[in-house]
Amino acid sequence: MRPANRILSSYGTTIFEVMSQLAVKHGAINLGQGFPDGNGPDDVRQQASAALENPPNQYPSMMGVPELRQAVAAHAKRFYGLKVDAMSQVMVTSGATEAITDCLLALLEPGDEVVLLEPLYDSYLPIVRLAGAVPRLVRLAPPDWALPRTELAQAFSPRTKLILLNSPMNPTGKVFDQSELGFIADLCQKYDSYAVCDEVYEHIVFQGHRHVPLMTLPGMEERCLRIGSAGKTFSLTGWKIGYVTAAKPLLDVVARAHQFVTFTTPPNLQRAVAFGLAKDERYFTGLAQALEGKRDRLRTGLEAIGFTTASCQGTYFLNADFRPLGFKGSGEEFCRHIVTRAGVAAVPVSAFYAEGEKAGFGHVARFCFCKDDAVIEAALERLARHFGAARAGGNAVAAQGH
Secondary structure (H helix, E strand, O other), X not given: OOOOOOOHHHOOOOHHHHHHHHHHHHOOEEOOOOOOOOOOOHHHHHHHHHHHHOOOOOOOOOOOOHHHHHHHHHHHHHHHOXXXXXXXXXXXXXXXXXXXXXXXXXXXXXXXXXXXXXXXXXXXXXXXXXXXXXXXXXXXXXXXXXXXXXXXXXXXXXXXXXXXXXXXXXXXXOOOXXXXXXXXXXXXXXXXXXXXXXXXXXXXXXXXXXXXXXXXXXXXXOOEEEEEEHHHHOOOHHHOOEEEEEOHHHHHHXXXXXXXXXXXXXXXXXXXXXXXXXXXXXXXXXXXXXXXXXXXHHHHHHHHHOOEEOOOOEOOEEEEEOXXXXXXXXXXXXXXXXXXXXXXXXXXXXXXXXXXXXXXXXXXXXXXXXXXXXXXXXXXXXXXXXXXXHHHOOOHHHHXXX
16 A cells, blocks of 8 residues: 555654543543633523524635624734734634644745744644645743743744744743744844744733734734634634634635635634624633633642642643652653543643653643633642652652653
């Protein structure tokens, strides 16, 4: 038989699916995969239900229903002061991952270089490589995830077509500040590069920090493609509703990719998201405040057990160094250990680096806190019971972890 695509066939099953399957098998509490326990806002779901019963339920425009495109434009003006033309600068996609794929396939040609900040979301590298582009990786490190400006500047060159920027950033929880964004913007303008901006966690930013779209900086409106996600904003990750905002010449070419990937997205869900984006300010601030409380609950509990936690300024995720517990194995070994022995699933942060454990951060695990408080408490109790018993037993965890 002829071989399959060499790029895609080189990837195994994602660690997220592996750990989720293990969580089911062992009856573990799943703090590995990033999906909330809740069912989303009642009123948004009711809008989706009502829209389903009212026609049309046929193909909407591949660009999205007018109501949602207008709502995305109004949202950009309301929160960031951006002036966006809904009919020429907004496109709806079947989730943010599709939006990212559309942007990369539309803009990249074989041999182009793409600057990526790692640890990174797992779809970035495969799509860059499928497009025939060359990744230039710049590594952020725990616990503070500082932007390495010298290394970033060195990654840019006349061959740089674009940078893929994720802020707030999964899995680090980092929110890039105005100074860091200004540095990135200067590099984009110096090298005439685009910026694909994954901003799906834009409304999950914690006290003392503020999300600033790169598109709002001087000279960047024509270079940026801004991606949002209803799944994250409304805790409805299964709906897979994303949207791209960009200057018309950029969006026109991205739409050519979109039409051959999914073409369109369920119209009733689009109309419900349009309703959601117009919700009162209290909804958006309440979302961030609720998740900040859950972050604090998890962080306090993990530190009491003996973990050292990294900075977390936003998103669903908190990263923790497990070396103080005495575990000597790798990050994947640690996560397999706690899912089978303690009944709690997490994800090794090494999975978000292209070199995996070789990147040097195999001692960090990512825990998801967008869960019910009772679920977080139960997970902490299981971990405390397990590691407390291990310490009392003469550091048995270190032996089990090789």
